Structures are given as C-alpha cells and as structure tokens.
Amino acid sequence: MEDALLLGGNCSVRRGEAHEEVEELLALAGVGGRREVADAAALRDLADDRLGFVASHTQVSRRAQEEVLLAGVQSAVDEGQADQQTELLVGGHGRGKYKSRFQRLRRSRILLPLRVLHLYSNHKLTGPAELALETVRALALRGVDARFFSSDVKEQGGRTRRVQRTARERGVPEAELTGLRLPKHISPLRALLDVRALRSHLRADPPDVVHCHLPGDHLVAGLAARGLGVPVVRTLYDGTPPPPTARRRLAWGRLTRVLICASEAVAQAVRDRAEDYGIDPVRVVHFAPPIDVRRFDPTRGLAPRREALGVPEDAFCVGIVARMQTHRRFELLFEAVRRARAEAPSLHLVVVGRGTHQELVARRPVEELGLGDCVHFSGYVSGEDYARTLASFDAKVFLVPGSDGTCRAVREALAMGVPVVATRRGMLPELVRDGEDGLLVDETPAALAEALVTLARDPERRRVLAAEARRGAVERFAYEVLAERLEGLYRDLPTGA
Incomplete structure (x- = not known):
C-alpha cells in the first residue's frame, strides 16, 4: 500500500494534476516529487501505521494530504497494483466522487486516522x-x-x-x-x-x-x-x-x-x-x-483508610458516596442502619460527601437515632484517598441517583470489587446485577436493613459478590x-x- 501511495502521488505530480502542496508533501515524506519512488520502508517509518504523519509534522493542508493519498490508491488501481480490498474501497475509476471515496478509505483505517x-x-x-x-x-x-x-x-x-x-x-x-x-x-x-x-x-x-x-x-x-x-x-x-x-x-x-x-x-x-x-x-x-478500571482496581494494593475514618479494623464497613441533599433518602439509610445494628452490631457506616444541608439531612438525624458511635463523616474525598476509602468498604449503599444519572459512584465501587446494595431507581438495576455483584432492595428501612444483615453475616457471599463485581466491571465498563x-x-x- 505504501508503494501504491507513493507511486500515485508522483504520477499526479508528473501529469500536472497535483497542487504544489502535494509536491511539498512528497518531499517531506523523503521523496523527490518528480523522480521515481521505490523506498516504501522510509514512508512506513513516518506513517505511524496509518499514513497520517503529515498532519502532525507539517503545515501542508489536509486537503493536499487527502489528494495525494487518494491519488496513490487510485493510481495503484489503474495500474493493476492494488489488492481486491483496495479496489472495492475506491469503488471504481475516475475522481468524480473524490470526497465520499476518501471517507470510505479513511474510515477503513487504511489512510489518515478517523x-x-x-x-x-x-x-x-x-x-x-x-x-x-x-x-x-x-x-x-x-x-x-x-x-x-x-x-x-x-x-x-x-x-x-x-x-x-x-x-x-x-x-x-x-x-x-x-x-x-x-x-x-x-x-x-x-x-x-x-x-x-x-x-x-x-x-x-x-x-x-x-x-x-x-x-x-x-x-x-x-x-x-x-x-x-x-x-x-x-x-x-x-x-x-x-x-x-x-x-x-x-x-x-x-x-x-x-x-x-x-x-x-x-x-x-x-x-x-x-x-x-x-x-x-x-x-x-x-x-x-x-469507568476507569485501572484507577479503581483492588489489585493495586491500596491501603484502606479505616483508621483515618475512625472505623475499627474488624468492623463490617458500609459506605455511601453522595451529596447530603434532602432527596437522597438519608433518613431511610440511617433507620436501616439502626435496625441492622440490632442483629449485626459490628456494622459501621461511612458517609462520603458534602452538602449545604448536611446538618439537617445527616448529622442531626444520626445523633437523634443514637448512631454517633457507628456513623462516620469523611467529608469530600478525592484522588488516591478516594480510591483508598472505597477499598475500606465491605459493601456500598446507593439509594437515589443525583445529578449524574449514570451513577458513577456505583461503577467505581463495582470496579473496586465492592458489592453494592441499591434500590431500583433510574439505571441502578442495569448497573447492579441482583445476586451477582450486589443486592437490589425495595425503598424501605426493613428491606435495606435485611440486605445489610445478610452481607454482614456471610463473609463468603461478600467475597463471591466482590469478585464478580470486579470481573463484570472490567467487562462492561472499561473505557x-x-x-x-x-x-x-x-x-x-x-x-x-
């Protein structure tokens, strides 16, 4: 293909069909515009596998690049030097449909990058x-x-x-x-x-x-x-x-x-x-x-932040990442934690996030329910500390999507191998596969408490859910x-x- 492109570019110059920019293009490729060309290897070195080198190395217009590249392929067809795939892509002789033919060639990764x-x-x-x-x-x-x-x-x-x-x-x-x-x-x-x-x-x-x-x-x-x-x-x-x-x-x-x-x-x-x-x-x-499955990867060996969060090492640690807003159903979560603690006293909850209503929505209800010793507020966390915070969780809760309808925090947790307990709102049932990498529950304190107790009592089930959460996230959500x-x-x- 490289030989064909060079041949065609030179043919267009010799026949007087090319703009002077095309001659410049050939010269920059290491080829004298008016002499025969044979060194395809030199062009391959510059081409970066897609013959798009000129776009990043010269000031030659893109139209000139396209002209010489298409002329090369067309000449290869005219002179019987092109394979069948190239002939089909070019779609016949003549240059009446230059633009559409070049689009086909480019989108087929033969010429310039998309x-x-x-x-x-x-x-x-x-x-x-x-x-x-x-x-x-x-x-x-x-x-x-x-x-x-x-x-x-x-x-x-x-x-x-x-x-x-x-x-x-x-x-x-x-x-x-x-x-x-x-x-x-x-x-x-x-x-x-x-x-x-x-x-x-x-x-x-x-x-x-x-x-x-x-x-x-x-x-x-x-x-x-x-x-x-x-x-x-x-x-x-x-x-x-x-x-x-x-x-x-x-x-x-x-x-x-x-x-x-x-x-x-x-x-x-x-x-x-x-x-x-x-x-x-x-x-x-x-x-x-x-989601970035490389950043959120449990095999990176990130040190959990339990000590910094105030969570005992032997606790069953549940996390929620959300802005403290009135519509995010924190009252449901705190009541569920209160009920679950009666059967799973090792349960601790970490609230990651901030919000202008956090006193009304979160801190005051926690004190009123007597949960001050098992609910921890980390504030806003970013960077590596955020990934380490996720690594501290045995499970994660997500109740109501916020401004991001794609529920990014859920995908981050799954990628970190953290099982997610979620409601059926929005696209949560598409992200969390019930019984495979998490649990889907009704929006009631009783249903949420039951799910938390189930996971707290069964470390082996948590392990299975965690492994599938990571595997599924890589398969479904990798960029x-x-x-x-x-x-x-x-x-x-x-x-x-």
Whole structure:
C-alpha cells in the first residue's frame, strides 16, 4: 500500500494534476516529487501505521494530504497494483466522487486516522464531564484523532475553560475553535454566534464526526453541521427518559445521526416513543457508561483508610458516596442502619460527601437515632484517598441517583470489587446485577436493613459478590470497551449523514 501511495502521488505530480502542496508533501515524506519512488520502508517509518504523519509534522493542508493519498490508491488501481480490498474501497475509476471515496478509505483505517470532535457545553467538572474527557482519551489511545472542546466561564482576570484545563492536565487532546463559547445556559444571540463560529470551523477543516454530550452543544453542533456532510452523534446520560419537547424533536430527529443512551431502559423508552421524539428508532442505541478500571482496581494494593475514618479494623464497613441533599433518602439509610445494628452490631457506616444541608439531612438525624458511635463523616474525598476509602468498604449503599444519572459512584465501587446494595431507581438495576455483584432492595428501612444483615453475616457471599463485581466491571465498563464500540459506530456512519 505504501508503494501504491507513493507511486500515485508522483504520477499526479508528473501529469500536472497535483497542487504544489502535494509536491511539498512528497518531499517531506523523503521523496523527490518528480523522480521515481521505490523506498516504501522510509514512508512506513513516518506513517505511524496509518499514513497520517503529515498532519502532525507539517503545515501542508489536509486537503493536499487527502489528494495525494487518494491519488496513490487510485493510481495503484489503474495500474493493476492494488489488492481486491483496495479496489472495492475506491469503488471504481475516475475522481468524480473524490470526497465520499476518501471517507470510505479513511474510515477503513487504511489512510489518515478517523477525526472526531467532542463538544461539552458546561464549565463544571461533573459526572458527564469525566465521561466525555476520558472517552476522548481512550479514543486517542486507539489511534483516533479525537479532540475535546468545552465551555468557558468568566473569572477574575478574564474567561477560562475549567474543564478544558482539566483536559490539558490529563493529556486529553484539545480542539482550538476560535470564537466558540458553548455556555451551559445559552441565549438565542449566543446560540446564533456559536453556530456561525462552529460552522466556519467545520467548513474549513471538517472532522469525520461531531460527538455531543449536552443539550447546548448538541443544538449548536446540529445546526452548524447541517448540509456539510458531517454527521452528529449525541450521548444522553439521563437515567430516566426526558420529556419529548419541540427542541428535542428538532435536535434528535432532524440534526442527529445517532443517539447513544447510557441507560438501556432510557434507550428503549425513546424507541417506544420514537414518533413523539421525532427520531427513527434504529438511530437509538445503548452503550453502557464507562469507568476507569485501572484507577479503581483492588489489585493495586491500596491501603484502606479505616483508621483515618475512625472505623475499627474488624468492623463490617458500609459506605455511601453522595451529596447530603434532602432527596437522597438519608433518613431511610440511617433507620436501616439502626435496625441492622440490632442483629449485626459490628456494622459501621461511612458517609462520603458534602452538602449545604448536611446538618439537617445527616448529622442531626444520626445523633437523634443514637448512631454517633457507628456513623462516620469523611467529608469530600478525592484522588488516591478516594480510591483508598472505597477499598475500606465491605459493601456500598446507593439509594437515589443525583445529578449524574449514570451513577458513577456505583461503577467505581463495582470496579473496586465492592458489592453494592441499591434500590431500583433510574439505571441502578442495569448497573447492579441482583445476586451477582450486589443486592437490589425495595425503598424501605426493613428491606435495606435485611440486605445489610445478610452481607454482614456471610463473609463468603461478600467475597463471591466482590469478585464478580470486579470481573463484570472490567467487562462492561472499561473505557477501552466503549472506545472500541464508538470507533465502530463512527466508521459505520454514512458519508453526508
């Protein structure tokens, strides 16, 4: 293939069919533009397995790169030097359908890497932001040219992009899109300006796909990409199906090629009401939300933090990770702990998180129920201390999803090999497999207390649940699994969708 590309590039130069940038391209590949070429090994060394070396090493325009690469493949076909797969990809002779043929070649990983632009219209590092950032990084590790762009926010000294800053710190590839703001709450005027700015960028340097993560960036991208042949994909992180509004009918039905739902139940609900949402049900798919199974890995040998948390080493330690808010059902949890302690006196509860209502929601009820000696408040915990805190738990409780409908804390616990006791709200039944890696219970103190006592009395069952929790998390939630599925989806998108 490398010989064919070089041959075709030189043929296009000799025949006077190539722009001068193509000659420059060949020279940068170590090839004299007007002399015969034979050293394919030199090109292989530069090609990084996908012949995309020029994009990162030169200022030659992408159109020139595509021209010489396609010309090479076409010449190989014309002169009988291409294999059958290449002939099928090129799809015949002539150059009348240059763009679509090159798209097929690129998406088949024969030429330049697949290019995907990810947009995120929020300046806060929330659960979906983590998912978007790490997804881009996982795609990049697969060789996809994936780039991330997020909202800016006004701070002292000017505007800044907090999520973008985190992306930079983590080595997530960024996109430079001058004039694009993408605020979370967007006015009609700002939306118009952002559509114009993004459309200008898409025309000048079109990616293969634009992948959106929130309603604001979705609407802007969908309008900006109309008529440009750049398909738009949206991931929906909601744990329950949102109502079918006029805006969603426009964005989902007319501006989106594929809607990816983090919840299978939500995906099915959207399919069932496809007419209300204005979307073709075949365009609705389910990809499970991922988690960093390398960071949350019990085999890393992280030292538990029981002493720092005030939990005895021989205690049956249950944890909950949640903001202390009135709707999170802490009153149910504390009453269940009170009941369970009568049969499992070694039970201790660790509350990880913060909240403006923590006195009302948590601390006062704990004292009133006489649980001060067995309920411990760790406050907000991050970094390695957070992973070590999870390693301190024998089981974890999750009752009500918060702002992150994907219930990230559940996936983190499962990846750490911690069985989860959960209710059946939202997508919790999809994450926790009842009797396999955790227990699903009714939302009553009696049901929750019974589950806690069951686990406290049966260390062997906890061990089995823990092992399956870890195994299942790696199989279902690893970023590598999502990245592979996303790349396949991107490559299957029709050109011009």
